[in-house]
Amino acid sequence: MSANATRPLDHEVLAAVLRVRDGVLEVMLWQRALPPAAGRWALPGGALGPDEDVASCVRRHLADKVDVAQLSHLEQLAVFSDPHRVPGRRVVATAFLGLVPTDVDPSVPADTGWHAADNPPPTAFDHDAIVRRGRDRLRAKLSYTNLGFALAPSTFTISGLREIYAAALGYDVAATNMQRVLTRRGVLTPTGEASAPGRAGGRPAALYRFTDRSLRVTDPFAVLRPPRR
Amino acid sequence: MSANATRPLDHEVLAAVLRVRDGVLEVMLWQRALPPAAGRWALPGGALGPDEDVASCVRRHLADKVDVAQLSHLEQLAVFSDPHRVPGRRVVATAFLGLVPTDVDPSVPADTGWHAADNPPPTAFDHDAIVRRGRDRLRAKLSYTNLGFALAPSTFTISGLREIYAAALGYDVAATNMQRVLTRRGVLTPTGEASAPGRAGGRPAALYRFTDRSLRVTDPFAVLRPPRR
DNA sequence: ATAGTTATCGACTATAAGGCGAAAACTGGC
């Protein structure tokens, strides 16, 4: 037996696209104009088409909101399948996690904006739970993979990277050891260049880049864990 | 628009249920008697019902093959959605990873058996890829979570635990430090009891148990990583 | 008793992390 006659089974994809801006981890949401859940904020996404897999599908729907080429990372998050997650319909959602680096600023439609991932505005359906899952997945992976490359610009200073990690993780990280630890493990490579100092002066910071911009699992970075006491 | 009229969209759940037996990581498969893919081996699972989420669904279908209460762990793995993953139908699968401890031996139907997860017999559809994903997820999580509790019996010796980890990971692990490292981190707790020695003699081994049988993320266990050289 | 077997412990070495203060390299005001 295939889809129930009285209540057809639909499948949609949704994407929690995250970025760090001004020290805040943000998620992309658009405001629904029409019922159901008019006025509430929703994740980008849409129905799974007959001839595509979920990865193609999420890229296709994201293209309505943002230049997909500016996404530095996209991965499956989880399936959300509560029979009542969308009132009046039976729709299973495959959620994705997308990341945008700090040095690109994708233009988005008028109904779409960026909101603090820790405190989003009222969302449609279960989209708040999906945002939480995406945020938690990012935080977990930051400490045992090199996923930071997807949030950081192509070259950056140590203190700039520290700010990105602190914003994404939601707590301050000790910057002193970050260069040493990440460099020793081969995650960071110095470019040899230096950044211009800010207007307050200070020594110019050396620029680094991620050695490997493909996702790799590493030992966890103790420097990224919360302080013990 | 809901499901395409000419090619209805179905959703199924599948479970890669793994266990360690005699030093081998095994997966539960049943042999299909009827087309399509008659004679090939398949993962347990079935269609998503109209009033259940995927977690309830996978437990319901697993109950046909095994006593679900004997599963020590069950988690979402990934969505498999290639439009041609099942010939002639459009069916999206949510795959789960299940684990069975070494000290229970669930009875299974006649068409169902356990096969080496590293080298399964010819499978139906994309079930071999799902087995690989489940195996890889287990291996990754063994080294940064306490998921070992789900494979091990309720109490065990250090060398017994070493064998389980070695079988699941596919490579030998250094046993010398395992007790010290896992105990220091609070993952293992001595029960105070000792096991009877084997027939060849030897000092009786102390029995341990996992301190916390709920899944917790820990620092990775360096003792579980492959040797450096 | 004694040889064989397995488990556990202690001592030592090596590696990595964390903290702190000094030094380096800049800006802007005087």
Place this chain on the structure above:
DNA sequence: GCCAGTTTTCGCCTTATAGTCGATAACTAT
């Protein structure tokens, strides 16, 4: 130009964890 202020980077020291090896404990079988 000099000096105060700012930010980054480096070096040294302490602590924590991992890895190795050999010694010792606790058993079985003959």
